[in-house]
Each structure stands twice: as structure tokens, then as C-alpha cells.
Amino acid sequence: MLLFAGGATLRHSAYSGLPIRSKDAAAMQYILRFLIAGAVVCLFAALGDALKPKSFAGLFSAAPSIALASLGLTALKHGKIFASVESRSMLIGAAAFCIYSLVCCRLMIRQRFRATPVAIIALVPWLVVALGGWTLVLRSWR
Amino acid sequence: MKVSLHLKELRKIKRSEYVVRFLFGGAVSVVAAILAERFGPAFGGLFLAFPAIFPASATLMEKHERQKKAQAGITATLRGRQSAALDAFGAALGCVGLAGFAVIVWKFLPRHGTGIVLFAGTITWLAFSVLGWSIRHKRRWLFRKS
Numbered sequence: 081m082l083l084f085a086g087g088a089t090l091r092h093s094a095y096s097g098l099p100i101r102s103k104d105a106a107a108m109q110y111i112l113r114f115l116i117a118g119a120v121v122c123l124f125a126a127l128g129d130a131l132k133p134k135s136f137a138g139l140f141s142a143a144p145s146i147a148l149a150s151l152g153l154t155a156l157k158h159g160k161i162f163a164s165v166e167s168r169s170m171l172i173g174a175a176a177f178c179i180y181s182l183v184c185c186r187l188m189i190r191q192r193f194r195a196t197p198v199a200i201i202a203l204v205p206w207l208v209v210a211l212g213g214w215t216l217v218l219r220s221w222r
Numbered sequence: 223m224k225v226s227l228h229l230k231e232l233r234k235i236k237r238s239e240y241v242v243r244f245l246f247g248g249a250v251s252v253v254a255a256i257l258a259e260r261f262g263p264a265f266g267g268l269f270l271a272f273p274a275i276f277p278a279s280a281t282l283m284e285k286h287e288r289q290k291k292a293q294a295g296i297t298a299t300l301r302g303r304q305s306a307a308l309d310a311f312g313a314a315l316g317c318v319g320l321a322g323f324a325v326i327v328w329k330f331l332p333r334h335g336t337g338i339v340l341f342a343g344t345i346t347w348l349a350f351s352v353l354g355w356s357i358r359h360k361r362r363w364l365f366r367k368s
Binding site: 109110113114115116117118119120121122124125126128129130131132133134135136137138139140141142143144145146147148149150151152153154155156158160161162163164165166167168169170171172173174175176177178180181182184185188189192193194195196198199200203206210211213214218219221 | 223225226227228229231232235240243244245246247248249250251252254255258262263264265266267268269270271272273274275276277278279280281282283284300302303304305306307308309310311312313314315316317318319320321323324325327328329331332336337340343344347351352355358359
């Protein structure tokens with residue numbers, strides 16, 4: 081049954097129960113994802129700011145903030161298997177994050193570079209490890 | 223070394239600094255979702271462990287330490303960088319917890335409720351991270367004694 085002109089695909093929103101266009105539903109999902117992720121990142125960042133010593137506060141820099149905000153919505157939209165495969169890839173992402181943090185630590189202590197350029201430059205090793213892990217391990221892993 | 227919570231530290235952080243973190247975190251999440259839809263979950267999942275909190279935290283930490291020293295009349299200081307480096311080292315330890323979170327969600331999500339699995343994953347992340355930090359801290363203490 082077509083309720084909207086143009087023959088757009090209809091589906092029921094999980095939140096309101098009302099039929100809406102699938103494009104609108106996708107846009108709503110992205111907006112919701114954006115808002116939840118932003119809020120979760122701010123929450124963990126605030127916890128990190130308020131905690132001492134700084135090495136302990138650093139644990140909260142590696143909090144699964146993006147994952148917590150995304151996986152629930154992903155499981156709703158694409159199913160639990162899809163979300164589970166994303167979590168498996170997080171293992172490579174976590175290894176890349178560990179290398180990223182150690183590179184940052186070394187550049188700031190040994191080379192005495194400032195935090196902002198270091199945090200940006202170190203994204204290169206993160207990308208290399210993440211993409212390398214994806215190419216070598218995840219692409220062929222079924 | 224005792225872990226303590228200093229809520230008054232939150233007052234030093236400007237609203238604009240939280241806005242930057244909010245926008246960055248939200249943007250990374252949306253990019254991860256778009257990549258997962260375009261290239262598959264195995265690729266998109268990598269970005270769930272993207273360093274979304276660290277860059278802003280390290281920059282702010284360095285800036286605040288430098289300001290604190292400048293108020294005390296010290297202009298040339300390494301303190302800010304050292305604090306940011308300690309934060310980075312803590313993040314490296316936190317990655318052990320992040321991997322623990324990933325394993326719990328990967329293995330248990332297909333057969334259990336999403337909410338309970340994400341909660342269990344978060345507890346695992348916290349437990350592994352704190353354990354890693356404690357072991358590292360105790361090891362340093364033992365070596366210093368001997």
C-alpha cells in the first residue's frame with residue numbers, strides 16, 4: 081500500500097511506530113547516531129578530565145564510546161550478526177589505537193613535539209595498522 | 223598512587239571545547255556507519271575503535287597545564303607535554319580493555335540481548351583497563367623499591 085506519492089519504499093519506524101519513507105528513516109538513524117555518539121564521547125571525556133592521576137584518566141581516552149553509540153543502532157538496523165562482525169573488526173582497530181597511543185607518547189616525551197600535531201600525525205600509523213589488518217586478516221576471515 | 227575524582231576540574235573546560243568533542247564524536251560515528259554500509263561491516267568496524275576522545279583531551283590537557291604554569295610565572299615548561307604523554311600511555315593500556323569489549327560483543331551479541339551484551343562489554347572494558355593500569359603501577363612501585 082502506498083501512502084506517499086512517488087512510490088517510495090515504506091517501512092515502520094522502530095521509535096514511533098508510524099510508517100515513514102526509508103530515506104527519512106536512514107537520515108533519522110544518522111542524526112540519532114550523531115547525537116548519541118557526541119553525547120557518549122562528551123561523557124567519557126568529562127570523566128577523563130575529572131580523574132587523577134593522568135595515566136588513569138588516559139584509560140577513558142580509549143573508552144568504547146563510538147562503539148557503544150553505534151552498535152545498538154547497527155543491531156537494530158542490520159541485525160546482530162552485522163554488529164558482531166563490526167565488533168570483531170574492533171580488535172584490529174584496538175591494536176591500531178594502541179600503536180597510535182604509544183607513538184603519541186613517544187613523540188611527546190622523546191621528540192618533545194606538542195600534543196595537537198602529534199595527535200594528528202599519529203593517525204597515519206593508526207590508518208596503516210587498521211588498513212593493513214583489514215587487508216591481511218579481516219578481508220579473508222569468514 | 224590514589225585515584226581521585228576532581229569535579230571542579232570540569233569547570234575549567236569551556237563550553238566550546240565540549241562542542242568540538244561532541245561534533246567530532248558524532249562525525250566519527252556517522253562516518254563509521256557510512257563506511258560499514260558501503261564497504262561492509264568488517265571495514266566499518268575498524269572505525270569503532272577510532273581515537274575519538276584522545277586528540278581533544280591531550281590538546282586540552284597540554285593547554286591547561288601550560289596555562290597553570292604561566293600563571294605561576296613559568297613560561298617554558300615541558301609539564302603540559304608530559305601530562306599529555308601520560309594520558310597517551312593510559313590510552314595504550316585502555317586498548318587492552320577495548321579489545322576485551324570487542325571480544326565480548328563479537329562472541330555474545332548474536333545469541334543474547336543487545337543491551338545486556340553492551341553492558342557486559344563496558345564492564346569488561348573497565349575491568350581490563352583498571353587491571354592493566356594497576357599491574358603497570360604496581361610493577362613500577364616494586365622496581366622502585368628494589
